[in-house]
Amino acid sequence: MSPLTAVFVLSGLCLIATALGLFWRLRQGRLVRNRSQQTPPWHPATTTADPVLGRLGRRATIVQMSTEVCAHCPSVRRSLTAISAADPDIAFVEIDVGSDLDTARRYGIRRTPTVLFFDAHGSQAGRVEGPATHSRYRELIDDLLHTAGIEVSRGGSHE
Known part of the structure:
Protein backbone atom coordinates (compact mmCIF):
# COMPACT_ATOMS: atom_id res chain seq x y z
CA MET A 1 0.00 0.00 0.00
CA SER A 2 1.36 3.40 -0.90
CA PRO A 3 1.87 6.03 1.81
CA LEU A 4 -0.78 8.27 0.23
CA THR A 5 -3.36 5.46 0.27
CA ALA A 6 -2.55 4.73 3.92
CA VAL A 7 -3.08 8.41 4.81
CA LEU A 20 -20.04 7.72 15.32
CA GLY A 21 -18.80 9.35 18.53
CA LEU A 22 -20.77 12.53 17.86
CA PHE A 23 -23.90 10.53 17.07
CA TRP A 24 -23.51 8.54 20.31
CA ARG A 25 -22.98 11.72 22.32
CA LEU A 26 -26.09 13.36 20.85
CA ARG A 27 -28.18 10.43 22.07
CA GLN A 28 -26.92 10.75 25.66
CA GLY A 29 -29.46 12.28 28.00
CA ARG A 30 -32.12 12.61 25.30
CA LEU A 31 -35.75 12.43 26.34
CA VAL A 32 -37.85 9.82 24.59
CA ARG A 33 -41.55 10.48 25.14
CA ASN A 34 -43.89 7.57 25.65
CA ARG A 35 -46.36 7.90 22.79
CA SER A 36 -48.03 4.53 23.31
CA GLN A 37 -49.91 3.18 26.26
CA GLN A 38 -47.99 -0.12 26.25
CA THR A 39 -46.33 0.63 29.58
CA PRO A 40 -48.72 -0.39 32.34
CA PRO A 41 -49.74 2.27 34.86
CA TRP A 42 -47.57 2.24 37.93
CA HIS A 43 -49.90 1.52 40.82
CA PRO A 44 -49.50 -0.70 43.87
CA ALA A 45 -52.46 -2.77 42.69
CA THR A 46 -50.67 -3.69 39.45
CA THR A 47 -47.13 -3.84 40.82
CA THR A 48 -47.19 -5.57 44.18
CA ALA A 49 -43.75 -7.19 43.91
CA ASP A 50 -41.91 -4.02 44.98
CA PRO A 51 -43.50 -1.68 47.53
CA VAL A 52 -41.47 1.32 46.36
CA LEU A 53 -43.31 1.22 43.01
CA GLY A 54 -46.47 2.42 44.70
CA ARG A 55 -44.88 5.69 45.82
CA LEU A 56 -46.26 8.15 43.27
CA GLY A 57 -45.72 11.87 43.59
CA ARG A 58 -48.72 14.18 43.56
CA ARG A 59 -47.61 15.79 40.28
CA ALA A 60 -44.92 13.46 38.95
CA THR A 61 -42.55 10.63 39.80
CA ILE A 62 -38.94 10.33 38.66
CA VAL A 63 -37.54 6.80 38.69
CA GLN A 64 -33.83 6.14 38.29
CA MET A 65 -32.89 2.65 37.20
CA SER A 66 -29.32 2.01 38.32
CA THR A 67 -26.82 -0.67 39.26
CA GLU A 68 -24.02 -0.87 41.80
CA VAL A 69 -21.37 -0.68 39.08
CA CYS A 70 -22.86 2.29 37.20
CA ALA A 71 -20.28 5.09 37.05
CA HIS A 72 -22.77 7.89 36.29
CA CYS A 73 -25.55 6.78 38.65
CA PRO A 74 -24.34 8.64 41.79
CA SER A 75 -24.25 12.02 40.02
CA VAL A 76 -27.63 11.37 38.39
CA ARG A 77 -29.04 10.40 41.82
CA ARG A 78 -27.77 13.68 43.33
CA SER A 79 -29.42 15.71 40.55
CA LEU A 80 -32.75 13.91 40.76
CA THR A 81 -32.79 13.98 44.56
CA ALA A 82 -32.24 17.75 44.47
CA ILE A 83 -35.09 18.19 41.98
CA SER A 84 -37.52 16.16 44.08
CA ASP A 102 -38.41 -8.21 36.61
CA VAL A 115 -34.50 7.69 34.16
CA LEU A 116 -38.24 7.18 33.74
CA PHE A 117 -40.76 9.99 34.17
CA PHE A 118 -44.29 9.14 35.33
CA ASP A 119 -47.29 11.45 35.56
CA ALA A 120 -49.48 11.75 38.65
CA HIS A 121 -51.62 8.83 37.45
CA GLY A 122 -48.68 6.45 37.09
CA SER A 123 -48.43 6.46 33.29
CA GLN A 124 -44.95 6.66 31.85
CA ALA A 125 -44.47 10.04 30.17
CA GLY A 126 -40.88 9.65 29.01
CA ARG A 127 -37.42 8.25 29.61
CA VAL A 128 -33.80 9.31 29.38
CA GLU A 129 -31.16 6.67 28.73
CA GLY A 130 -27.68 7.68 29.79
CA PRO A 131 -26.52 10.58 31.93
CA ALA A 132 -27.66 14.18 31.56
CA THR A 133 -26.86 17.39 33.43
CA HIS A 134 -28.87 18.64 36.40
CA SER A 135 -30.22 21.56 34.36
CA ARG A 136 -31.24 19.15 31.58
CA TYR A 137 -33.18 16.94 34.01
CA ARG A 138 -34.88 20.03 35.46
CA GLU A 139 -35.75 21.22 31.95
CA LEU A 140 -37.15 17.79 31.03
CA ILE A 141 -39.36 17.49 34.11
CA ASP A 142 -40.64 21.06 33.63
CA ASP A 143 -41.41 20.27 29.98
CA LEU A 144 -43.24 17.06 30.87
CA LEU A 145 -45.29 18.83 33.55
CA HIS A 146 -46.11 21.66 31.16
CA THR A 147 -47.11 19.20 28.41
CA ALA A 148 -49.40 17.43 30.88
CA GLY A 149 -51.03 20.76 31.71
CA ILE A 150 -49.58 20.88 35.22
CA GLU A 151 -48.34 24.15 36.66
CA VAL A 152 -44.54 24.26 36.76
CA SER A 153 -43.03 25.73 39.89
CA ARG A 154 -39.81 25.44 41.87
CA GLY A 155 -41.31 24.55 45.23
CA GLY A 156 -43.90 26.16 47.42
CA SER A 157 -47.61 26.12 46.65
CA HIS A 158 -48.78 24.49 43.42
CA GLU A 159 -52.40 25.50 43.47
Missing part, protein backbone atom coordinates in the same frame (compact mmCIF):
# COMPACT_ATOMS: atom_id res chain seq x y z
CA PHE A 8 -6.48 8.41 3.06
CA VAL A 9 -7.53 5.18 4.78
CA LEU A 10 -6.50 6.46 8.22
CA SER A 11 -8.20 9.80 7.59
CA GLY A 12 -11.38 8.04 6.55
CA LEU A 13 -11.33 5.83 9.64
CA CYS A 14 -10.82 8.88 11.86
CA LEU A 15 -13.78 10.66 10.23
CA ILE A 16 -16.02 7.62 10.65
CA ALA A 17 -15.00 7.20 14.30
CA THR A 18 -15.61 10.91 14.96
CA ALA A 19 -19.04 10.79 13.30
CA ALA A 85 -36.37 17.85 47.31
CA ALA A 86 -37.16 21.26 45.77
CA ASP A 87 -40.72 20.16 44.95
CA PRO A 88 -42.49 17.92 47.49
CA ASP A 89 -45.06 16.91 44.85
CA ILE A 90 -42.40 15.23 42.71
CA ALA A 91 -41.34 11.85 44.08
CA PHE A 92 -37.96 10.28 43.40
CA VAL A 93 -37.47 6.52 43.44
CA GLU A 94 -34.25 4.64 42.71
CA ILE A 95 -34.36 0.98 41.73
CA ASP A 96 -31.32 -1.28 41.56
CA VAL A 97 -32.12 -3.28 38.43
CA GLY A 98 -29.33 -5.72 39.29
CA SER A 99 -31.47 -7.00 42.15
CA ASP A 100 -34.84 -6.43 40.44
CA LEU A 101 -34.62 -7.96 36.97
CA THR A 103 -38.74 -4.43 36.79
CA ALA A 104 -35.87 -4.02 34.33
CA ARG A 105 -37.64 -6.31 31.86
CA ARG A 106 -41.05 -4.69 32.41
CA TYR A 107 -39.73 -1.24 31.49
CA GLY A 108 -37.25 -2.34 28.82
CA ILE A 109 -34.11 -1.19 30.66
CA ARG A 110 -31.06 -1.86 28.51
CA ARG A 111 -28.52 0.37 30.24
CA THR A 112 -27.98 2.44 33.34
CA PRO A 113 -28.65 5.07 34.26
CA THR A 114 -32.11 5.12 32.74
